[in-house]
Amino acid sequence: MELLDLSRFCMRLGDSCLIMAHRQSEMCSKGPFLEEDIAQTNLGLDLLGQAEALLIYAAELEGKGRTADDLVYKRPERGFYNFMLAEQPNTDFAFAVVRQYIMTLYLSRVYETLAKVDDETLSGIAAKAVKEIAYHQRHLGMWIKRLGEGTEESHERIQTAINELWMFVGELYEEDELDLKMQEAGYAISGEAMKAYLMANISSHLTEVTLSVPKSVYMTTGSKKGIHTEYLGYILAEMQYLQRAYPDAKW
């Protein structure tokens, strides 16, 4: 395994966790009630911790003298490799729920695989994360059910979120050269296996709570090459503002 490949792999995963953590931090004071407000931001906190550990490792493996902070604050939009799904905005509470629900299913499978690899650091991070994600999965699954089987309006709003976000799911199981190398080394499952796992879980869960899986087959792609939806730029504008205005500021 080339160190640079492993670094890129950790950066992709770390970026998705980081950007989701930022989205979840935006939920602070916007939850539907106090307890959920706390829950939503706690989801973000776990993801931020995972992002930090992954990006520290990515920076170390890269060996170019960059730190995790450099990666977070000094890369431009095209240098981020998070999934487009991770950056989708909290248009409605239902959007936040669906985005996190799908990403959490994905992450649980990714971390389960990584917890078994022969790499002390990465398997350690994953073994910890897999337990945190189990709680996310249960919490978000509860919301899918609650909104799906709730009122006519909650049902319609969560179905809308599913429909609108569906085109971003394809990225979670597409494969490029790096993915194939990681699969060969046993660090990732095949795109086909990931697709089957996601589809089986999502479709059985949604059907059970009166929701449906969209028929549309168009799936967008690009984040593995640093191509994003317009939303990432706005996240970075806010997240990186201080470091760009006052480079290397510390407190």
Next chain:
Amino acid sequence: MSQAQEKELICQYLSEISDPEIPVINIVEMGMVRGVLFRESKLEILLSPTYSGCPAMDMIDHLVKEKLQSKGYDSVEITLVYKPAWTTDWMSDETKEKLRAYGIAPPVGKATSKKGLLNEDPVFCPQCGSKNTEIESMFGSTACKALYLCKDCLEPFDYFKCI
């Protein structure tokens, strides 16, 4: 003083540091201190974070350095270790009892089992001891806790989740 005795003494100093979120428990009891290593002129302390994103980690980092510096260790380095992942299974019964007396229901069962992890067993109210309790929110005042309500004494309480 032999190295083993010195290590023991350092652990004793570290056990004077309480968890910033749970003042009745110290960081040694929490199982966060994973090693004390002497490296030439430096002292290295291995710490295991309870949660990946635990915001108390920075604070603990500072407290450990401050404590050891006050005992004459000028060069202290802290290394975070992720493997084996910290688990509530490392808490002793005595520690769990301290949690309960402080008003936090201790983790029920073992994190190694899926059932324990997602906590399907009844959680006893730390105030009145009733098991007639229900979960209000899976995430409480910190990421490591869930919010429960006792249906007998009607007190809300924190439950330290199995992880």
